[in-house]
Amino acid sequence: MSDMDNPLGDPASGDLPTKHLDEMACLLYIERQLDRARAQEVSAHTQDCNQCRTLLRAMERESRLLTRAMLEEDEALPSRLAQFQERTRRSMQWIWGVAFGLAATGVYALYTGYIEPWEQQLAQAGFGSTSLLNLLIFQGAFWKGWQSVITLLEVVAMLTLGGFGLAFFRRRLRRGSALALVLTGFCAVGALLMSPAASAQDVRKGDTTEVRSGETIKGDIFIFSHHTRIDGTVDGDVYLFTQDANIGGHVKGDVIAFAQSLRVTGDVDGNVRSFTNNLTVTGNVTRNVLAFQEILNLDPSGKIGGSLTAFAQSFNLDGQVGRNLLFFAQHGTISGTVDGKIDAKCEALRINGSAKVGGPIHFEGENAPDVAADAKLAAPVDFHKTVHKPKYEEGGYYVWQVIWAAAFVLFGLVLFQVMPSFSKEAVVNVEHYGASFGLGVLVFFGVPIAAAIACATVVGLFIGISTFFLWYATLYYAQIIVGALVGQWLLGRTRETWPLIGRMAVGVVIVRLCTTVPHVGGWVKFGVMLWGTGAISLALYRRFQPAISAGLPGAPSVPTPLHPNTTIGGAVPA
């Protein structure tokens, strides 16, 4: 650099005394950054030049003033810093106890209260399995058979590798790019999941879609249309996204339907999973039926080889069910045959004379069931009358509130450990009240709508469903984030992870208490969800803002060299 090479100023004017030192030379001299020869030049010059000597001394005094001003102990160590170590240690102790106690309680209660009974009920409904994992993964609606195991293993391997990669690069990546990497990973996994299936799929769109009689589809078929007729043969699964559909042909795999109206008049060798307004079965379903709809009719000619699980407003069974029947409905009528047992919960149940039930019947409802005298039942109906009383009067309600609080704390514990930095940022953003609420409203209503729109396309289906689940999880995460803020209000601010988790635990309990207050609790919960969701979205948004990598010597940081005229008054006239 020129200033360091030539500590003396303007070289144009000849003899030394006629030139003055530039300011940079003085600085480098007093900072001992000049080499010996140049330092001697400067020293010699200042002995002869009063002006430069004055500047040199002034700059030396300036250095001393700076050091003195900075080192002066003008402020005592803040109390929260003074107690930082002690508080951390204390916090750690009780947080560990509380967190693990609550976690253990929550896990046990959730399993015994929810998962185990569901498992049993689903097992009765033909989804029996040795473990919940198998139940969810291998017997879920989208399970397509053993050929998918390879794909699943690939995905698991990829996720594992991705996890290791993220853990390794976590400290090296900027936050935005790390998040982008995660999202890209999700998309890649989605693409991976979609691509092998797509190669063996037939996708049909249009106002009316038909698989004609005599036509055979090899592999799965996805249908997106207003009106659908399947009179031919499908040698695979059928995925329906349609207004009304009639399956009159032969489906050798499963039928998964999202429709307003679905009629099964033909044969389905696999299962039927239906999310429809009306479902009518007049044909044969060899395996099980799981249906969520307003009206379900199993006509006299309809036959289900396995179990039937139904959630409906109106349920009419005139046909035959080979195994168990489980249904939740407003009105239920049984006139056909059920070879297994029946578990029902509805306002009114009627069992007609033509009904034939091979197993026990458990019924919970408002009124006693209307059972025809000539109905052929293996055992009398085991009836339990539904007792209505305010939930606040039931002890179990409070037990469940404790369980839920424990589950929230557990969830928060995991999230704060997995994403400590992001969680802290989200907690900070909660205090931006206006932005958080505004964005919260937008995300709360906008994201599910966007997800639903994305689901309308095959490519967007995975993204849409993932987004919806993410949004749903965010609603819970939002309560945890707000809880963390409430905890900080009470116990003081912290940036450390474990003390923050402790505050989160305390805050979550308080938030949960507020949400249980009769009449206003629901609104509190809604507000907390909006608030927290907005804060999380804000943190996410800020992560996507560009930031320069820490490892790069940023070009904008390099200052321009000093102006060449930076001397003391320039050259002195001869």
Add this chain to the structure above:
Amino acid sequence: MSAPGKTEPTEAIARARAGDADAWGDLYREYAPAMFRFCRRALPTREDAEDATMEIFMKLRDKLSQYDETRSFSAWLYKVAANHCWDLLRRRRIRQDKETDDVADVPLEHPDPNQLDRMIEQSTNDEVRRALGKLGARARMALVMRYYSDMSYDEIADALGVRRAFVGVVLLRARHELRQALGERGALAAGGAL
């Protein structure tokens, strides 16, 4: 360094590295005030400084195994602190766009030695600290690193991500900014910017 002549607490460091929480507590108590002052000078608000001090010590605790015992412990602390504070400032500057680098393009005016001498004579420590708070992030950071923690030009270059040859330029410009800030406060009522 901020505490010249202070002997290195080698035993406490060794015990802290072995996981002794009490030893770590001793180190914290000994160095926390100096680190807080460093952050207080480098960062715009007291709350920022408090947060940063805690974050730095958390970072130090994680990195303690990487500390080279042949080097000065306090120098290592300040290096970690400087990197942390500069990272905070730079990220904030990028996001909030409060700073510009245009200042670097403005030629520096020549200081009048006598006027500079008078200004230094009249300025109190408190005024200097307040003026320091008005500087841009890089200027403030450079001055703090040099005149508070006595970091070398190489260390400052490394922390700020500039070439070593530019450290002098950064420091000189920082001094000019500081003089201007002091001048605006009335210390140089008649002299204007030096």
